[in-house]
Amino acid sequence: MAILPMKINKTGRSGGGVICRRGLCWAALAVCGVLAQLAIPELLLAQATEGARQYGEFPLIGSRAAIWIAAQVHLLFAAFVLGVPMFAVVAEAVGIFGGDKKYDKLAKEFTRLLLVAYSATAIWGAILSFLLVTLYPGLWLYLVEIFAVSMWVYVGLFFFESFTLYLYYYGWDLWSTGRAKWVHWTLGIMLNVWGTLVMFIANSWLTYMMSPPADVTPDTAPGMVQFWSAFANATWMPINIHRIIANVVFGGAIVGAYAAYRFLVAKTDEERAHYDWMGYIGNLIAIGALIILPFAGYYLGREIYEFNQQMGITMMGGFMSWLWIIQAFLIGVLFLAGNYYLWVGMGRIPGAERFTPYTKYMLIVLVVGVMVWATPNSMIADREEIAAMGGTHHPFLGVLGVMSAKNTAVNLMILTTFLSFLLYRRANSRPTVDWARTATFVQGALFVISAIVVVFYGVYGYFVPAIVRIGFSVYQVLAVLATIVGVITIDVFMLRGAESRGDIQWGQMPPRSQYALFILAVTFTWLMGLMGFARSGIRQHWHVWEVMRDTSSEAATPALGYAAIVISGCVLIFFALVSFIFWLGGLAEKGSQVSSSKGEMSGHTEVAK
């Protein structure tokens, strides 16, 4: 152990640039941390046989809060460094295939953010690992006994990921044309592959704690647990899919906040225009991925019920029932802030004023939707309160608290948000095709039909058993998705060769719109913390569900108020650090950003489409 920091320092000194040295240094530290822990099991095993302690103590905040904060902040950085490469490589591809250099430049700027964030991910990964070993040695030993092989693979992939990232970023200008550019793009793809595999491996460890195989009991020695059945457990793939999409949402939101900050402190019009455009792209990615995230969440929830219905009931009802009300409020904020940003943004698009009168109706739909979605179903109440209400459901509001009403509300909110995007997209275009009027009518009809389908099944759901009602949500979702796909398809063809009503005035955005991007980023981050609490909290007093019990003094699952304080602490830590490293990143590229932006802004008009 004493040798490792010296190696890190040597590696750092031999690096090329400031960022590179930091990245390599911390990546090496994180890997050393994991390697050290893999060596520690021998010691732990010896301790365990001597009846050594199962838990350590952390001063002031306690072990649970310490491990919680470390895990959450690590996950936030990890989500960012996994999400951003996805749309960096897509942006680079758009640049290659479309021949538009500004996308290539955008992809490089995304990757530069990635580089500095990667260091923080590694630092917090090392902190998390060391806290696990010192505060929860019993659990760590148990997991190592089962997952040791995958931990070695994880370490290897981590190295591949790190060096692929450095090659990808520092080779950007070197491999910028011809076949070399394709090689460079392949590096971007490989970066995503390594990152995704790393995430999948880590997900197997945490999902095993949620849903161990049925044949694993408290009496099963960890060495006897079959590796693959533990690795590919019941909730592993649902979590993988959910996290991939959530990472894209989160990455888009953080990029949007970064662009908003750079917009607000920009000193030139060119700089302001560039970051206005970048903020728009970040918001588009975040909201676009957010729309499909609930479907992944539904899949995960269904698999949790399939694995253990009692766990599902604990998650959706009981002491966690109010968590979903808070979640509804947060998602309501996301929808409102995302739409607000689009509506304000229409102010810089010539021709958008013709759509302005409709925004108030869309706002009404969104606000009513949030209110319905945030209505509790059954409430935690004492006997007197239940008697006063005449049951566990409120006599009036209870009608709105059921899934029929909530599904209807959320689907209408998604439709409304999509309409906002469509109006934004078409604001400065005048179609020239003969069939434009008919196509617009068909698009309107699709909106109306899907809204009718959503409302019809929402109302009909009150008159059928629960098992039938659950199936209705599929019809509602399909109607909304079909409308989105159908309308966009028509729009793409209809706007080919369309006349422009004027270029988008990038940079002419009121500052208040940029604060909406900050609210989006903070809300996404807080929501991730809340959902992390939900996922982990449903294990209640088990380290590994119904296999390894938490016997520490902090085994009780805390109430939402306490959880909110911890989550807020994590979000503050994350934003403080991310502000610092983005500022650091800004220093490195200062001066190189704006020069290449000139002359490209006219091309940004097309981006809105």
Place this chain on the structure above:
Amino acid sequence: MLAENLKIIGVVVGTIGVFTLLANSIPQVQSEVPQDLSFGTDVSAAELTASGELLYGSAGGCTACHGLGTRAPNLLTGNGSEGPIGARCGDRVSGESCKEYLYLAMVEPNVFLVDGYSPIMPDMRRSLSNDQIWAIVAYLEAQGGEVTVTGADINQGGSESGSGASTAVADNSGVGPANTSTDPMDILNGNACLGCHILDGAGAPIGPSFDGIGSRLSAEYIRESILDPGVSASEGFEESLGMMPAMYGDQLTAQQLENVVTFLVNRR
């Protein structure tokens, strides 16, 4: 620049503050770790009563039937004009003291069925430990009467009447299913399901009949109804909604649950 930075910090901190305040303004419920009660011989009446009160409204599930509705006698506020249970338990069965009667009523509930009520109560040994049952007995005695349960009662493992329940109770000190049989009929009988459901003509029509249930309901719906029976009522049984205790998810093993679901879905 500084002003802009301060504004941004204000927006970020303000947004986080709103979420934190919101989450702290709703009912705060902590998920407690289930406690395996273990009383010594010197346990006090106050300790027993306090534990019993907690169990009565939570893990015991007693209020589901003995609380608001009329499906079982209200033990706390009186059964008609009879008064709370502690004041009348000693007179319920000749030769049985209050605590003996209450104990037997929990472990063999259908032996002393009160007139006018259906035999729907399960043997509480299936969901509660011996110490927990005695704690509830003490709590019920305290409702208008004097607590006579002592540590000796608990640690002897049964009632003074020698009802024979003590042996079974001693084997059920932990959390989990008491009946390990995976035979569906054993599970249905052991959990007193036929106290409310009819199977092959036997049982009580308080809940939907098991006969032909597979042609009416899917496996998923049956499973959900067992685990979370308060979600929805079957047609014609709306008034029974909330009567079935939501404790079988804790009592049954996954194998037992699946065997029961499979058994019922095949009743076509």
